Amino acid sequence: MKRLLGLFVLFVVVPVLVRSLNPPLNEDVLGLIVFKADIEDPEGKLASWNEDDDNPCNWVGLKCNPRSNRVVELHLDGFALNGRLGRGLLQLQFLRKLSLANNNLTGNLSPNNARFENLRVVDLSGNGFHGMIPDDFFRQCGSLRVISLANNKISGKIPESLSSCSSLAAVNLSSNQFSGSLPSGIWSLTGLRSLDLSDNILEGEIAPEVKGMNNLRAVNLGKNRFSGQIPDGIGSCLLLRSVDLSENSFSGNVPATMKKLSLCSTINLRRNLFEGEVPEWIGGMEGLEILDLSGNRFSGPIPSSFGNLQKLKVLNLSGNGLTGSLAESIVPSQNLSAMDLGHGSLTGVLPAWILKLGSQNVLPSDIKRSSLSTTVGKALANLQVLDLSHNAFSGEISPDIGILSSLQVLNLCKNSFVGAIPESIGDLKALVFLDLSENQLNGSIPETLGGDVSLKELRLEKNLLEGAVPNSVGNCSSLVTLDVSENRLTGSIPAELSQLINLQIVDLSTNNLSGALPKQLANLPNLLLFNISHNNLQGELPAGGFFNTISPSSVAGNPSLCGSIVKRSCPGVLPKPIVLNPNSSSDAGSPSLPTTLGHKRIILSISALIAIGAAAVILVGVVAITVINLHVRSSANRPEAAITFSGGDDFSHSPTTDANSGKLVMFSGEPDFSTGAHALLNKDCELGRGGFGAVYQTVLRDGHPVAIKKLTVSSLVKSQEEFEREVKKLGKVRHQNLVALEGYYWTPSLQLLIYEFVSGGSLYKQLHEGLGGNILSWNERFNIILGTAKSLAHLHQMNIIHYNIKSSNVLIDSSGEPKVGDFGLARLLPMLDRYVLSSKIQSALGYMAPEFACKTVKITEKCDVYGFGVLVLEVVTGKRPVEYMEDDVVVLCDMVRRELEEGQVEECIDGRLQRNFPLEEAIPVVKLGLICTSQVPSNRPDMAEVVNILELIRCPSEGQEELG
Known part of the structure; x- marks a missing residue:
């Protein structure tokens, strides 16, 4: 037991x-x-x-x-x-x-990584999910109440299965790439309280079934391509508090049924095609706090009923065809904190409730330009933005404006204001943007402006201002833009401007300024434009920095200015002539005496001697290059060495040591050519010729095509050991936007680089030769610029300088992606600098950074940044870096910079592009290209910074919507 x-x-x-x-x-x-x-x-x-x-x-x-x-x-x-x-x-x-x-x-999102049987809230917003969502993604979602996939890169149609989620209360699919029409059953989700589908590519009309959504509190369909009329049924959604249909193509009249939305506090219909008069019945929606009807086709007067909107905080009617005057009876509510009446056709004197300013906060019609938030306040001290621009208002600017201590933006441009600029404007310590341009203001620029230490942009152009530019402007340490052109200003340019190290744009043109330019202005590090044309300035231009390359148009119309830019010698600095006696002895110790009998005196200036010396140097260079070319040709005419193939592991050695045998190394795959080495000399296989050799196409035994670069600079190549070491380093460089180096071939007289074959041809041919008969779209051009920037950033991260960036070295693959080639050749050619500056100067003309011409300046990654900047301008404008006219030479950088100075940068953009390309992307890209081509290397951004800037231009960050 x-x-x-x-x-x-x-x-x-x-x-x-x-x-x-x-x-x-x-x-x-x-x-x-x-x-x-x-x-x-x-x-x-x-x-x-x-x-x-x-x-x-x-x-x-x-x-x-x-x-x-x-x-x-x-x-x-x-x-x-x-x-x-x-x-x-x-x-x-x-x-x-x-x-x-x-x-x-x-x-990708699929049922394999998401299950909704028991989930009530799913928030995957603000990630990088992409691709299409399958139709059955929401097949089991009986308990799901909140779904947010906002701020991703999801494309395709919104799945029909979303309509089966009957318990949904909040849907946020904003800021993606959804396209097509809305699922037919989405308006049957009667429990839905919040629907946000904004910032996508959705299209079609809103179905009448919207009337059945009795619980809907907020709907946002902004920034899509919806069209048609707003259905009358929207007025039956009585709980609606926010309606945003902005930036679409809705048309017709605003349905009168919306007046039933007594709980509605926000109506945003900005930038659509609505027409007719602004509805009078809107004045009866007493719960309205925000009303934005800007950028439509409304006409007629502002309804007097708007005076009944006593809860209204924001009113934006800008960019319409509104006419008439502002009636005294339209007294805004005491809660009004933002009002934009800009870009209209309003006339007359401003009513007292605006002249006295009260507690109004006026929203600018182009808030992006100032990059300011429109914080609204109920008290006068909280007023941040006042914009009454682009109308026909008249009268004087009230001195009471100085009490607006929190004002950040003051924009009264393009009206008919008269009188002097109030001294009290200097009390606006928080002011960042001041634009009083294109009025009829007179008097002088107040000295008190120096108190606005936060001021970044000061625009007073096209007025009747007199007197001097005040020295106190030098106290505005944040100033980036100063424009006082087309006035009647006198006196000299204050030296205090040289203290404003953030200055980028200065326009003092078309005034009566006199005196010499302060030499210290040459120390300003960030200048992009300095226009002093059509004044009475005199003396020599500052030397160095931006002024070495200032556009002649920026200094024109100043008869007493001198210097090389205006092609006028400065008095008092002419070189003394050197008198040479042709009969003098060669004794170095004997001075040359002028002859007076039987011979003419020869007088040569220093500049003439320099020219003679330069000619002698060029002659010596031509002789040297001729010798080098003869040596290269003699090497090329010798019988090609037999190619022996080495197989096995990477970087394997050839089994032969015969001096006539070559060594072929492939970094992966079978190291053999199906056509043999003779194919490399076959003219029919030639793809083109570049600065350092001809390129041929051939095919490996497995059918894999490759491009072969035959270096024609053998005399500049390092020893075999150094050559192989550097090539192997380049062979390890891999990036989706770089042409991969797949192997090499070596003999003492012949060196080959074996690259992946890119089928789409070069960017140069697509831009300038119409390769394939297609014109690159803006989206294709932007992607090429971004991909090229990423490739250079990757090279610089690996401490590799490209040295030879240009459009012929940027290849386009079959999917339209750019691939940069010919990188890192400086590692193989120790005499690259001298070689490029002599025989290769023409191939890189226009792309080369100015420091290439100075042997004492170190060549850095910033040279690539310069070449990239030229490439950017070439891609955007469709013009070559240097174009030779019948009697002129046009340098692209100078041309674009001049157009920017004259406010016509849009004219530079390639005319072959369709007019609907986004200017808000194109113009910042042009400006980025100009910054990259700064004459001072330290002023150019790093390529990693360039990539970040481009991504911000294409995908500006936006606030994250909260789930409700």
């Missing part, structure tokens, strides 16, 4: 105890560890996630049910997580809320 009891304990009880002491791994722990394994956690935010824990309830970002210890919420917002969304989260069977917003997660 005891024996049987012992066996029972051994084989039954003990295993049970062991299993109880070592329970199986918790399903939530397992799922979360699998999820963590699929992603990267660069900041270590998930360090507390330990697979040895019994449950994950103490891990960061989690919330568990206190009874079951099962995970019910996962919050990892802003954890900087990278990678793809794996299947691990499918293990979390009791998960109710999933929030992974504002990370760097990528990949």
Whole structure:
């Protein structure tokens, strides 16, 4: 019996105890560890996630049910997580809320990595998810109440299955690339309270079924391509508080049924095609706080009923065809904090309620230009922006304006204001933007302006101002733009301007300024424009910095200015002539005496001697280059060495040591050519000729095409050992926008570089020779610029300078992606600098940074930045860097800079582009190109910074919508 009891304990009880002491791994722990394994956690935010824990309830970002210890919420917002969304989260069977917003997660969304049976809230916004969402993505979503996929890169149609999520209360799919029409059943989601589909490419009309959405509080369809009329049924959504249909193509009249929306506080119909008069019934919507009807085709007067909107905070009617005057009866509510009446046809004297300013805050019609927020305040002290520009208002600027201590933007341009600029304007310590241009203001520029230390942009052009530019302007240490052109200003240019190191644009043209330019102006590091044309200035232009390359048009109309730019010698600095006696002896110690009998005296200036010396140097250079070319040709005419192939592992050596044999190394794959080495000399296989050799196409045995560059500068190539070492380094450089180096061939007299073959031809041919008969679109051009920038940033990160960036070295693959070639040749050619400056100068003309011409200046990555800047201007304008006219030579950088100075930069953009390309992208790209071509290397940005700037131009960051 005891024996049987012992066996029972051994084989039954003990295993049970062991299993109880070592329970199986918790399903939530397992799922979360699998999820963590699929992603990267660069900041270590998930360090507390330990697979040895019994449950994950103490891990960061989690919330568990206190009874079951099962995970019910996962919050990892802003954890900087990278990678793809794996299947691990499918293990979390009791998960109710999933929030992974504002990370760097990528990949496609599919039912394999998302399950909605029990989920109520899903927030994947602010990531990099892309591709199309399959139709059955929302096939099981019975409990789902909130879904946000905003701020990703998702494309395709919105899945029809979304309409089956009957419990949905909030949908946010904004800021993606969704296209097509809306799912037909989306208006059947009667429980929906918030719908945000803004900033996509959606199109079509709004279905009449919208009337059935009785719980809808907010709808945002802005920034799409919707068209047609707003259906009358929208007036039956009585709980609506916010309606945003801005930046679409809606047309017709605003439906009168909307007056039933008594709870509505926001109506935004900006930038559509609405027409007719502004509805009088809007004045009866007493709950309105924000009304934006700007950028439409409304006409007629401003309704007098607007005086009834006593809760109104923001009123924007700019950019319409409104006429008449502002009636005294349209007294705004005391809550009004933003009003924009700009770009209209309003006339008459301003009513007292504007002249006295009261508590109004006026929103600028182009707020992007000032990059300021429009914080609204209920008190006078909170007024930040006042914009009444582009109308026909008259009268004087009230001296009371000085009490607006928080004012940041004051824009009264293009009206008919008269009188003097109030001295009290100097009390506006927070002022950033001041534009009083194109009025009839007179008197002098107030000295008190020097008190506006935050001022970045000062525009007073096209008025009747007199007197001097005040010295106190030098106290405006933040100033970036100063324009006082086309006035009646006198006196000298204050030297204090040289203290304003942030200055980029200065326009003092068409005045009566006199005196000499302060020499210290040459120290301004960020100047892009300095226009002093049509004044009475005199003396020599400052030397150095921006003034070395200032456009002649910027200094024209000053008869007493001198210097090389105006082609006028300065008095008092002419070189003394050197008198040479042709009969003098060669004795160095004997002075030359002028002869008076039988010989003419020869007088040569220093400049003439320099010219003679330069000619002698050029002659010597031509002789040297001729010798080099003869040497190269003689080498090329020798019989080609036999090619022996070396196989096996990477960087393998040729098995022969015969002096006539070559060494071929392929970094991967079979090192053999199906056509043999003779194909390299076959003219039919030639793709083109560049600065350092001819390029041929051939095919490997496996059918893989390659491009072969035959270097024709053998005398400049390093030894075989150094050549191979540098080539192997370049062979390891890999980037989607770089032409891959796949191998090389070496003999003492012949060196070949083997590259991947890119089928689309060069950027030069596509821009200037119409390759394929197609004109590059703006989107294609932007992608080429961005891809090229990324490739150069990658090279610079690896301490490789390209040295020879130009459009013929940028190839386009079959998908339109740019691939930069010929990088790093300086590693192979130790005499590159001298070689380029002599025989290769023509091929790189226009792309070369000015420091190439100075042997004492170190060549850095900033040379590539300069060449890239020229390339940017070439891509945007469609013009060559240097174009030779019949009697003139046009340098692209100078031409674009001149157009910018004259305010006509849009005229530079390639006329072959369709007119609907985005100017808000094109003009910043042009300005970036000019900054990259700064004469001073330190003023050029790094390529990594260039990439960031381009990505901001294409994808400006926007505020994240909150889930409601």
